Amino acid sequence: MSEAVTAEGSQTQAIQPRERRLAGFWRRFRRNKLAVFGLAIVAVLLLTALSAPLIAPSDPRAQDYALTLQPPGVGGLMGTDSLGSDVFSRVIYGARISLMSSLISVGLALLVGVPVGLTSGYFRGFWDEWIVMRVVDSLQAFPFLILALVIAAVLGGGLGYAMIAIGIGFVPAFVRITRAQVLSVRGRDYVDAARAIGTGHTSIMLRHVLPNSLPPLLVQTTLAMGYAIIAEATLSFLGLGAEPGEPSWGSMLFQAQAYLTSAWWMAFFPGMAIFFAVLGFNLLGDGVREALDPRTYD
Amino acid sequence: MAFLVRRLLLTLPILFIVSVVCFSMINLIPGDPATVILGPEATEQAKEQMRERLNLNDPIPVQYVDWLGGVLRGDLGESLVDQTPVSQLILQRLPVTAELALGTFAVSLTISVIAGILSASRRGTWVDYLSTGVALGGISIPHFWLGMMFIIIFAVNLGWLPASGYEPLFQDPIANITAMILPVFATGLRESAELTRMLRSSLLEELGSDYVRTAFSKGLSRRVVVIRHAVRNALVPFVTASGLQIAGLLGGLVVTETVFQLPGLGRLVVDSIEQRDFTTVQGAVLTITVVVVLINVLVDVLYTFIDPRISTSSGG
Numbered sequence: 001m002s003e004a005v006t007a008e009g010s011q012t013q014a015i016q017p018r019e020r021r022l023a024g025f026w027r028r029f030r031r032n033k034l035a036v037f038g039l040a041i042v043a044v045l046l047l048t049a050l051s052a053p054l055i056a057p058s059d060p061r062a063q064d065y066a067l068t069l070q071p072p073g074v075g076g077l078m079g080t081d082s083l084g085s086d087v088f089s090r091v092i093y094g095a096r097i098s099l100m101s102s103l104i105s106v107g108l109a110l111l112v113g114v115p116v117g118l119t120s121g122y123f124r125g126f127w128d129e130w131i132v133m134r135v136v137d138s139l140q141a142f143p144f145l146i147l148a149l150v151i152a153a154v155l156g157g158g159l160g161y162a163m164i165a166i167g168i169g170f171v172p173a174f175v176r177i178t179r180a181q182v183l184s185v186r187g188r189d190y191v192d193a194a195r196a197i198g199t200g201h202t203s204i205m206l207r208h209v210l211p212n213s214l215p216p217l218l219v220q221t222t223l224a225m226g227y228a229i230i231a232e233a234t235l236s237f238l239g240l241g242a243e244p245g246e247p248s249w250g251s252m253l254f255q256a257q258a259y260l261t262s263a264w265w266m267a268f269f270p271g272m273a274i275f276f277a278v279l280g281f282n283l284l285g286d287g288v289r290e291a292l293d294p295r296t297y298d
Numbered sequence: 299m300a301f302l303v304r305r306l307l308l309t310l311p312i313l314f315i316v317s318v319v320c321f322s323m324i325n326l327i328p329g330d331p332a333t334v335i336l337g338p339e340a341t342e343q344a345k346e347q348m349r350e351r352l353n354l355n356d357p358i359p360v361q362y363v364d365w366l367g368g369v370l371r372g373d374l375g376e377s378l379v380d381q382t383p384v385s386q387l388i389l390q391r392l393p394v395t396a397e398l399a400l401g402t403f404a405v406s407l408t409i410s411v412i413a414g415i416l417s418a419s420r421r422g423t424w425v426d427y428l429s430t431g432v433a434l435g436g437i438s439i440p441h442f443w444l445g446m447m448f449i450i451i452f453a454v455n456l457g458w459l460p461a462s463g464y465e466p467l468f469q470d471p472i473a474n475i476t477a478m479i480l481p482v483f484a485t486g487l488r489e490s491a492e493l494t495r496m497l498r499s500s501l502l503e504e505l506g507s508d509y510v511r512t513a514f515s516k517g518l519s520r521r522v523v524v525i526r527h528a529v530r531n532a533l534v535p536f537v538t539a540s541g542l543q544i545a546g547l548l549g550g551l552v553v554t555e556t557v558f559q560l561p562g563l564g565r566l567v568v569d570s571i572e573q574r575d576f577t578t579v580q581g582a583v584l585t586i587t588v589v590v591v592l593i594n595v596l597v598d599v600l601y602t603f604i605d606p607r608i609s610t611s612s613g614g
Contacts, residue, residue, distance in 0.1 A: 150571075260450055
């Protein structure tokens with residue numbers, strides 16, 4: 001995923017002033033219409049999550065047994081579910097849970113994966129080769145979803161644990177990407193120069209190696225955000241994420257499963273919400289990757 | 299041969315860590331595992347019996363050695379729910395998952411090879427736009443939701459195919475195939491999306507290479523150049539991606555089996571988690587992961603047939 005952004009690109013970028021680099025990045029990003037579309041979707045998602053109480057016509061947890069399984073148009077824009085809750089309001093509030101769980105799980109993966117990958121790739125040796133990388137290889141042998149499922153099950157289920165489980169599942173990928181980038185940066189002239197003037201390891205890692213290793217991490221983070229939304233929905237669908245009453249897209253699909261023959265809208269709208277949210281992050285991630293790729297430089 | 303031996307040796311530390319992770323599952327349960335498994339209402343005597351049964355009173359290294367010894371003899375312990383040997387439960391479920399995985403993989407490969415080649419060789423045409431658009435949408439769709447939509451369309455509204463249920467292949471082949479079509483396509487379409495993108499991009503790279511220009515200048519037809527030359531080279535990263543995808547595919551089948559109520563290994567994991575049957579979860583997850591590791595070895599060996607440079611360069 002990260003290979004598209006090469007070390008040469010990082011070095012080319014490193015010798016340009018930050019403003020010029022950012023302007024160049026934005027110019028290249030804007031040229032890609034799909035990437036701009038992705039950014040727009042993510043912006044709408046973010047706005048929806050932030051202003052959910054203003055947009056949603058009713059309380060997403062409110063139940064009205066007189067209005068169960070009303071089709072779209074009759075029972076609000078997207079109909080009502082088996083408990084009489086307004087599906088549209090739940091989809092709107094679902095954006096909050098999805099974005100929050102995605103941010104927290106990817107944040108956790110960054111928090112663990114980046115320092116491990118950074119120190120491991122910088123110092124190398126036995127610890128890197130035989131401990132860190134073998135553990136990473138082994139964790140990557142577990143299918144991501146099964147690893148997340150088992151961690152969530154062992155920890156006890158619930159949205160909080162689901163986020164931790166997804167975050168842990170992402171850690172190996174972040175370690176690998178950070179380490180790969182650090183390996184290509186650590187032998188650069190500016191790192192040797194910093195070492196020659198007596199700069200400490202921590203300072204070299206934080207001030208020289210890490211900033212020049214960021215581009216692929218940025219791409220991975222964006223793409224992981226989309227995948228985390230699917231992962232949270234999947235765990236909630238399997239009953240190991242958000243509680244069934246919570247307005248989460250995954251738990252709405254869990255609830256919809258029993259009504260596929262009578263109320264298609266209960267499954268259709270939350271699924272479409274997941275689709276657009278993930279599409280937005282995927283397009284954004286692809287756009288960021290392309291804009292950071294030195295081959296697209298003017 | 300030396301490459302295969304070295305690759306298998308490299309697998310050993312991975313299998314060791316995988317075994318440690320699977321073993322630790324029960325010990326990592328926060329609090330007292332016996333209370334978590336039996337519930338807070340269980341008597342102290344029942345909890346003590348559970349601890350004895352799981353060897354939780356022994357030191358952890360002793361527990362691990364005992365457990366690993368059993369695993370190596372094919373003994374994965376007993377289900378905590380009905381005392382059935384876990385290996386027996388797994389063997390009962392394995393054919394369903396294997397059939398589903400093979401079917402999904404076949405669908406995914408067929409679609410992605412056709413769409414990837416058409417898309418790259420007709421770049422900028424409607425075929426390319428259609429296939430890249432569908433692939434882009436495909437990677438963003440949760441496949442379990444696609445499965446639910448298929449049930450609504452093809453089972454509920456059109457009545458063409460069953461929404462759920464499973465008949466073993468050799469007992470009732472027709473019922474088996476009709477029950478497998480929706481789950482296989484729901485997962486396969488999603489999986490093919492990523493592979494299509496991958497093949498298109500690597501094939502485009504190959505089509506821009508010097509050797510392709512040379513082949514054209516020799517007067518070879520477009521079909522021969524694409525199929526005999528470019529596709530062959532583009533297949534190396536494609537095989538890598540397909541191999542890596544198997545892990546994701548097996549994980550994804552957990553949900554597919556739940557949506558379509560298929561009695562496979564994934565469903566066994568989900569049901570066992572619900573029933574807090576951790577020995578079964580442990581055995582099923584270990585089996586799935588070992589299969590993934592072995593498939594990765596197989597894929598690595600396959601590379602050497604597709605691109606002999608790989609075994610030569612890694613030998614140095």
